[in-house]
Each structure stands twice: as structure tokens, then as C-alpha cells.
Amino acid sequence: xxxxxxxxxxxxxxxxxxxxxxxxxxxxxxxxxxxxxxxxxxxxxxxxxxxxxxxxxxxxxxxxxxxxxxxxxxxxxxxxxxxxxxxxxxxxxxxxxxxxxxxxxxxxxxxxxxxxxxxxxxxxxxxxxxxxxxxxxxxxxxxxxxxxxxxxxxxxxxxxxxxxxxxxxxxxxxxxxxxxxxxxxxxxxxxxxxxxxxxxxxxxxxxxxxxxxxxxxxxxxxxxxxxxxxxxxxxxxxxxxxxxxxxxxxxxxxxxxxxxxxxx
DNA sequence: TCGCTTGTTGATGG
DNA sequence: GCCATCAACAAGCG
Numbered sequence: 318x319x320x321x322x323x324x325x326x327x328x329x330x331x332x333x334x335x336x337x338x339x340x341x342x343x344x345x346x347x348x349x350x351x352x353x354x355x356x357x358x359x360x361x362x363x364x365x366x367x368x369x370x371x372x373x374x375x376x377x378x379x380x381x382x383x384x385x386x387x388x389x390x391x392x393x394x395x396x397x398x399x400x401x402x403x404x405x406x407x408x409x410x411x412x413x414x415x416x417x418x419x420x421x422x423x424x425x426x427x428x429x430x431x432x433x434x435x436x437x438x439x440x441x442x443x444x445x446x447x448x449x450x451x452x453x454x455x456x457x458x459x460x461x462x463x464x465x466x467x468x469x470x471x472x473x474x475x476x477x478x479x480x481x482x483x484x485x486x487x488x489x490x491x492x493x494x495x496x497x498x499x500x501x502x503x504x505x506x507x508x509x510x511x512x513x514x515x516x517x518x519x520x521x522x523x524x525x526x527x528x529x530x531x532x533x534x535x536x537x538x539x540x541x542x543x544x545x546x547x548x549x550x551x552x553x554x555x556x557x558x559x560x561x562x563x564x565x566x567x568x569x570x571x572x573x574x575x576x577x578x579x580x581x
Numbered sequence: 582t583c584g585c586t587t588g589t590t591g592a593t594g595g
Numbered sequence: 596g597c598c599a600t601c602a603a604c605a606a607g608c609g
Contacts (some may be wrong), residue, residue: 392605408606425605426606427605428605429604468597469597473598562600565600565601
């Protein structure tokens with residue numbers, strides 16, 4: 318699930334269920350703790366009240382009036398409230414019992430990602446690493462400046478969190494398909510117009526997919542709706558989609574809409 | 582049993 | 596040095 322729009326949804330869920338609430342108790346699977354032992358996490362959180370959380374790319378930073386926890390959702394993580402699901406699940410890795418009697422849980426089937434504890438804002442950078450500007454907040458001028466400086470393939474650039482943060486495999490394919498750009502296009506080969514379209518598509522796709530209750534896998538004219546199906550075809554022109562590994566990930570594109578290089 | 586999977590990092594090789 | 600690929604992490608599914 319988790320790319321930028323999904324984590325944005327988790328942020329909203331955290332606001333709804335946890336902000337303003339104090340932590341009464343903590344249950345945690347120690348195997349998802351990445352920088353502090355179980356006792357330290359429990360001791361740091363209990364009694365503290367959650368404040369407005371912050372999303373940076375695919376990271377969720379959950380501030381309290383004391384320390385913060387940083388959540389990364391890997392490929393299979395999400396948040397679950399006890400209001401929606403009274404019982405804990407075997408894949409729940411963290412349960413925050415709040416002072417309203419409800420629980421907010423971090424669920425992650427595979428344990429990629431995890432939980433980090435920080436005591437103040439100065440520690441965050443050392444954990445999230447060198448993140449580029451958030452893909453939903455980056456300005457057109459900053460984005461285009463970065464694209465002009467970038468080498469290598471287009472899809473690799475979009476998925477590089479230090480280039481822009483928040484785009485993963487599914488949305489990289491969606492952005493490139495809607496922008497009609499081949500995933501292997503060398504970034505330096507893009508024209509001014511192509512850079513402009515790339516930015517516009519990235520922003521509109523992420524904004525739409527971040528809207529409340531959006532199911533991007535159900536958007537009628539999106540690649541996301543048809544990717545993964547056998548013998549799948551382009552939603553725009555009906556051409557059979559290509560599938561190959563690009564930048565290390567399974568990639569879908571339309572050979573008609575996204576030619577390898579510009580006609581010259 | 583093998584291959585595959587929406588993420589990230591570090592090693593490797595051209 | 597740059598860039599692309601691959602293994603590893605982990606767990607489930609077909």
C-alpha cells in the first residue's frame with residue numbers, strides 16, 4: 318500500500334484517532350523497534366499526549382508533548398483503529414492504548430520499515446536520511462531545477478527519495494504513463510515541455526490519490542486500475558502493456574503512448 | 582519449492 | 596565517479 322497518498326491517509330487517521338490523546342499503555346512487537354528497546358519506547362511514551370503529526374515523503378512523524386515516534390510502513394504497513402476493528406490482529410506490531418480507551422495500531426505483515434524513537438526534532442534527520450522535497454509540496458521551479466541536474470533513468474529518479482520524496486513503484490508508473498514518458502528515458506533527454514508535463518502529472522496524480530476516500534486502483538482512466546492483470550492493455554489506446562524490470566522494480570508501460578525516445 | 586510482491590540500503594560490476 | 600542491478604530484510608500467496 319504505502320506511498321505518499323497512502324501515508325497521507327495514515328496521517329489523517331492519526332489525527333482523527335490519536336491527536337490530543339495521552340498514551341495510557343503501549344504494546345509492541347520488539348522486532349519492529351529500530352533504535353530503542355521496548356522498555357525505552359514504553360517509558361518514553363506513557364503519559365505523553367500526541368500532537369499534530371507530520372508526513373515527510375513516506376515517513377510519518379508522530380509528535381507528542383515529549384518524544385516522537387517515526388513510522389515507516391515498508392510495503393505492507395498501515396494503521397488500524399480499535400473503533401474499526403475491536404480485536405488485535407497477528408500482524409499488529411504496535412498498539413497505543415489511549416486515554417479514551419481506544420487503541421491505535423501499527424500493522425505490518427512483512428516487517429520492512431518499523432518504528433524509531435526520537436527525543437526531539439534534531440534527531441529526525443539522522444533517521445529519515447537525506448530526503449528530497451516532498452512530491453506533493455515541491456514547487457514547479459524547484460522540481461524542474463532538480464530534473465535538469467539529474468542523470469540516469471527517469472523512473473529511477475522518481476523513486477529516489479533523495480530526489481523527491483514520496484513516490485514509489487506504483488505511482489512512478491502512473492505518473493510516467495499519464496505523462497507519456499518512457500520509464501527508461503534518460504532524464505537529461507527531457508525537453509522543457511516534457512519536464513513541465515512530468516511535474517503537472519505528478520502533482521495532479523498525488524493530489525487526487527491523497528484525497529479522502531480515494532481508491533486510486535479504481536480510477537477508471539488510470540494505469541493503476543489495470544496493472545498486474547494478465548494480458549493487460551493501455552486504458553488510453555488499448556495497446557497491450559509492456560512489463561519489465563526497470564530500476565529494480567516491476568514496471569508497466571504502454572509502448573504506443575510511451576515511446577522509448579522522441580521521434581526526431 | 583519457487584517466484585513474486587506497492588520499500589530501502591549497501592554491495593557489486595560495467 | 597557514475598549508473599544499473601541485485602541481494603537482503605520478512606512474510607504471505609499462488
